[in-house]
Amino acid sequence: MQFIKTRFNYLFNSTKGLILVAIAMVGIVTAVWGMLSGPMAEMGVREIVVKALGMKIVQAEREGRIVILYHSIAMAIIAIETYMVTGLIKMKAFFKTAINATITFGYILTMVFGMGFAYFGRNWAFHGLYITGLSLIFFAGLMLIVALWPWDKEYFITDKEYAHTKSGLDLERTAFFATAVTTVISSLFGAVPGSYYGHGFETFLAENIIRIPEKTVMEFSVIGHLHIMLALIGIMITLIIGRWLNFKGILHKFAMPLMILGTIVLNLGVWGVVTPLEPVAHMVIYVGATPSMFAALLLLIWDWNKLIKDGTSNIQKPTFGQKIGALLRDPLKFGPTWQMLFMNFTTSGIGIFMAIKLDEIFRVWPAREERIELTGHWHVLSAIIATIILLYFGDMNGFKGKLRQWYGWSIIIFSDIAFGAVTVFEMKRLFVTEAAQQPLVNGLMYAIDFGLGMLLVILAAMMIYRLVDLFKNKGRWIEELDHELAQEVDK
Template identity: 35%
Template sequence: MGTHSKTERLLLIVTIWEAVLVALVSPLSATGPLAGLRVADWLGLDEAGRVGRIVMLYHSLAVPFVAALVYLVLDLFPVAERRAEVVRSTVTAGYVLTSLGGIGFAYLGGGWIAHGLFLVGLSLVFYAGAVLAVGLVPWRVGGADDPRSYGSAVERWALWLTVLYTLITAAIGGATASFFGNGFEAFLAEDVLRVEHNLGHKAIIAHLHAMLMLIDIVILIIVGRTFRLDGTPYRVAMWLTIVGGAVATFATWSVMVIEFAHKIINVGVFLLLIGGGTVAVQGLARLIRERQTEGVSGLRALLTDPVRFGMLFELLFVNVVVTAPGLSVAFNLEMYRQPEYLEVERAIAVGHWHVLATLSAVIVLFLVVDRLRVRGWLRRLVGWGVLVGSSLAFIFVQFYMLRRPGEDPGWTIPFIDAGVALFLVALAIFLGVQLARLLNRRREEAR
């Protein structure tokens, strides 16, 4: 099996894996649309273990997501095939064990054996990341015959540094969690908004914020690579990514011991946003030029391919549904810290990063669809279905979060549910068709 074909199968499998996990755990939510099924009661899930279950669930979903990014990086950047194969096999085994162990321990009564498998999976993924970092060292590029050897050195430096920061951030989370039951208890960041944070709280919060930011930086670099961006604007964007990523990451780590570092994070994030906007604008210009060669111009040139347009749209839309609301809260922090705003502040703390994480997932899904070379009606269906559905949900989540105390946000729920439903239906059709095509090819190959 060729490397490209292997990458496509791995990407399809991990996407199906994530979709199945989401489908399995959706009925377990106490507040979701499927709560009426009372599956949680049937499984005997009590309130005492809720926080731990959520933490395990986050990791069970996030690690396969990271694996998908690893597959894309290996597909786009020159890494020695022998080392790349080690990374692929290790990260695949790692995400499978992490998800099975995490879900099994948290929800299915798998006991401590399942928890052990969860830890083994995380360890394998960390090892794969370390091998990947060695393979991506920017001063060693592929041979002239490697089609992935194009691009600027600054792009490779940006990716390599981000991978290094990610490994360190993962180690911070793992080191802190190793004290579980010995001075450290599981918690959710939104539950400790107004309490004095100890070192364990600060370390986990730093881990959460830095990991999501670093994942998004990798996504940004992959998008730029997918569009084969180059030239001075792109190099400037990558330099902004390097500087902004370093400032924001080191400041996030420093929050554990230096409270003032919170303000420095904003400087790094600002640089990252400029870099992301530059990539988006340059990508849109590239997309228009590509379509003009096919006789399509203007706005229609962008809208003919909702998948590629969607990647770039989300890089700009993030400022509407994440950056702007975040700034609004920051500028009115004293108001949101009033006692009557506690429930609102908690909703913002939960919703804000969930929107960012889901928006990131939308971009990666589009990258996967594009890499699988999906064409025709299926590309348009998954492109517009996911883009419109997620955008609808993101917009009305803002009204749900940014409400006045005592105001009933229930009117937003039907719109959010409709957006999520459209997203999931488009995803289900896409995965169903792709799986059927894969099985048909396997049958033909077996003949």
């Protein structure tokens, strides 16, 4: 009994344990439901998985299943980011415990019963528990807002290395607060249309209605919800990485106000999509995205400069090659900001190019091609955020030496192969005709499947490593738990 109790305490009462459980659940869902994808269906794997697990798949209900699948995974990712925030940001012990407990129960209910309802029959009690899970996550978000309240003088700072106002208001904490507030508000843009099921609203996928000239307020609301929630998850992981790396100095003082401004304006633009301001809302979105992206760029510049300086501190006049070597020495510190930069080539840059040339190029293509570009854009953005989380979690696990190198570089290289191939696949009509595309498409599919497959192998290896450690009486897990409890006492 003590064996189970101590391990349960680690998994559900420590930051690393909570993140480990959530990553494991996302990994299982991704691996199993990934077997239902198009390429797997072509190889006959889909049918085997459906029959082996007893899934009930009705083609007419595809959109609803996908929406629940995406929400199940997204809620776990939001929970992971929340654990990171409660672990990094100073707050009262009660709030940390209450927030972590509530969001954990919430995302597990959402994932287990949501997937049960969507793929294993229509048990409406499961759907009710799925909604209950989402409601608990919303409530955890409200508690996080209270816990992060930056105007509490207890959290004021005077250190000149960090961005703050003359009165001592911590602007980094304010950025976390602004992101939490706008995330909670923006979640309602999906909840309100969902509340109208049975009253004229039906499930749809955003990419399927892109060329409908007139859209309803509910449709605009869902589309806005999809875009802003992904953007806010990206903003939050940027803030988390900055906090982890101890981002500070002059660039920090510029970055935090920009992040706050960008977050607020970006959300105002998205919220404006469902108002009479819709014609100018997209311009507001572009204006809001720019400061946020520039703040992320400042974090990248600071991080790379620090890695180079730290790695060449014993060299009087380092050469260019020595600077590059220092920059690439630690993949877990270099990787997150590199992935942010790589994101600009695979999602942000592509999205801006598409918006600028929408009528001139993309609306001339067959609708299927534009749909591919949109779905690829959203999936790559989500997956890049997941790789950043995995890189940070590797550092949290204390990976060192060759293990740190292999783990970090494997995630970076394999993910970038897959995401780069997806980007080429999205934009292939710019440089190849439909009649001549098949050899290119075949190669890209191999690259995508290989990159994503290897990522799942790495994730599985890490999970096995942690599972084996969990069964040891004096494993790493007990050290991590003792260390976290000691930190709580110090606070």
